[in-house]
Amino acid sequence: MTPTQTPPRFTLRIAALAWPILIGQLAVIANGVIDTAMTSRFSATDLATLALGASIYISIFVGLNGVLAAMSPVIGQLFGAQRFQDIGAEIKQGIWLALFLTIAGCIALAFPQPLLALAHASPELNEKSMLYLRILALALPATLGFRIYASLNTAIGQPKMVMALQVGALALKVPLNALFIFGGFGIPALGGPGCAVATAVIAWTLFLVGGLLLRTHSSYRAYGIFGTGLAAPKWAAQRELLKLGIPMGLSYLIEVTAFTFMALFIARLGATVVAGHQITANFGTVLYMLPLSIANATGILVAQAVGAREFDMARRIGFAGIRLAAILSVSIGGIVWLAREAIIRAYTPDASVAATALPLFVFIAFYQLFDSVQVTTAFVLRAYKVAVVPTLMYAFALWGVGLGGGYVLGLDPFGFSPPIFQGAAGFWMGNSTSLALVAAGLLWYLHLVQRNAGHER
Template identity: 30%
Template sequence: MYETKTIKEKLKLFAVILIPILITQLSMYAMNFFDTVMSGNAGTEQLAGVAIGSSLWVPIFTGINGVLLALSPIVAQMVGAKKEKEIPETVRQGLLLSIAIAVVVAIVGFFLLDPILIRMDLEQEVRHVAKYYLIALGVGIVPLFVFNLLRSFMDALGQTRISMFIILIALPLNILFNYIFIFGKFGLPALGGIGAGLASALTYWISSGIAIWIVVKIRPFSIYSIFKDWKRPSLSYWWEQLRIGVPMGFAIFFETSIFAAVTLMMSVYDTNTIAAHQAAINFASFLYMIPLSIAMALTIVVGFEVGSKRYRHAQIYTYMGITMGVVIAFLCGFILYTFDETVARLYTNNPEVVKLTTQFIFYAIFFQFADAIGAPLQGALRGYKDVNITLIMALVSYWIIGLPSGWIFANYTDFGPFGYWMGIIFGLSAGAITLFFRLLALQKYYLRL
């Protein structure tokens, strides 16, 4: 990271940080994408089972990952304020915290998984796939959280190409493992959707191992000696990360969990509808990795500028990111509108599922516009370490506006299952609008300092 003066310099630095993040995020989500696509080719029940399992896991993972992502603005502001000596212990304590959180999640999941699935109105085969997909995935939960913590450290130093390098190694391995475990190759039994969970877990272990090796051996990470001089867990360090990370995590959780809640509510519909919904949301979420990457890059550059007390420069970066988000929204909308049936056939050849998927994709065109603006706004606010108001806004817009309105549309109009997607559009739009006004107020405050 370094200070910039002109718009051209800012665009260059932002691109250097953003492009590797974008490739990393697309590649990481591609793992879930290939899990879903390859499971769908193993059967509709396999696709529906992975859909239910993902709907339970993704909100938990993204919410907790929000806690781990708090390390990024913390370290970025330390770099901007020339406080590099504080970084090693901060990262070490973050690693201990990530492991502790992973253990807690595994224990809670062990006791709650069966009761949750039993209460859902699922076909027996779908419930079986969902359960053991999650159990297989859980084998890799500790290395997954460790990798994401180390990735936040790398990215905060502006070295986003390193995490890109790791994921570009992991993605083809994940596809290979999917092929082996889902379809039963090289003498192994065909596990269907359950094999997708096992493939992901194995990939998490490899990714984490590579990340640890790089932090130990490769400069500039090695100069921080992260894996030396371990101390006992420190509640003060944990509190600093949790104070920022928990609101970040819950804000992300409220957004992602609304999609999960919709999928779970769709369990009252037939398997074809669940599969079509999952296929459409899976591809739309794949496109969402673009504005999400812009948000992550904004957190780094805004955090650096705020740490350096260059508040006008932080503002310029913010509007640069929002503008990119709007441009991307039009591009993604065109892709979804033009290639809806092509996208649907990536997931299944079932004519009924293809037809339903194209209908869901039509609604995705509209809610991704709100996402393309809302995500960069959240990223900029995290750079300021402004997370509490964002949490409240996320709760209201998604769970008080979005989900209830979706339920009304689904149950009291002719929209049926598509009504839930109408609710998502309302919720995401409300969130983007409120976040924009919060950002304006925050920028005015800092510019007066």
């Protein structure tokens, strides 16, 4: 290992790649916050439309986006191996994959009646939610197309342009939302579905700008994306992407549905309890962006090292990223615990809701270590193109231990749950335990994968 490849150097490389990813992710989350804040000022029905429609859209989008995310480790390994022309070929195959995924996703969004039926909502709410989802079906091709551009930039270690575009999109969100939600300039007020129109306009803008940059910017010329002719879908390449992408998409879906069903079960305990849970979950999601960005950056650098056949460097980078994510997340978790009352007051003036949320914040501080370790380790494993076993671990831990254990503790159907864990706290205890299990399991499996990768030299 050269002097420029010492462990502190690895940490600095991870941090330099992680911070623009973090800002971009926060900008994307802020879009949802803006939608909620502005729609709530239009009507309660439209806010319910947004809540119902967004929950369906996110479930579909997260699964499809997870499949397409397989491109990042694949391109990262090609970049590390300096196989630049192969990156262009992979991008073209990724475009075909995005097209296939778009067809499936658009059908689900255009005909959402079976999913909406599960909510037993009023006819008016169903109608508005259906309009919201059908508008987003028009945005899906551009959204998945931009994901290819983002995956390329991140995989080659250049996420700043993606960050700049995501921040620029955030700046467009407020005026476009105002125009389509409340109406103006001859455009009728659409309420909740207006958020979807604004999202579609922004999605196509990002897609077109990203495509223009790929076509004209000199930094992409080496990859031969343009000027090398069209490429038909190659089923061998598609199988390779799906072999990694399907379990990745399932793992994302498992994470999302674990929290979705957790909220549905907690809703049985009353509006005050679910409101306290929602505050805790929302703040926990914001905190999760930090280890997620470090995980992204670590995974890309590991993939590049693996592609270059530098397996020892890949191992060192992987553990440097896991260590960095754990230290920062635990430190922030401690700060959150000390400032929990002020944070909750910023969310709600309702004393009963605040009292419900307060004891749940101990879990945010408690599980930061496990959450940061599991997500970073999962991304490192994906850098080695390993995803099936981690997905099985997620299913067992998050669904079995997290949801199942949370149900037993929180709702106490068997009458033996300790009082301290009855209610929302039981679900959060189950979730925290599941994250601890999956973190330990993934670390163990990473050790096996790295040992086997070392034998390939």
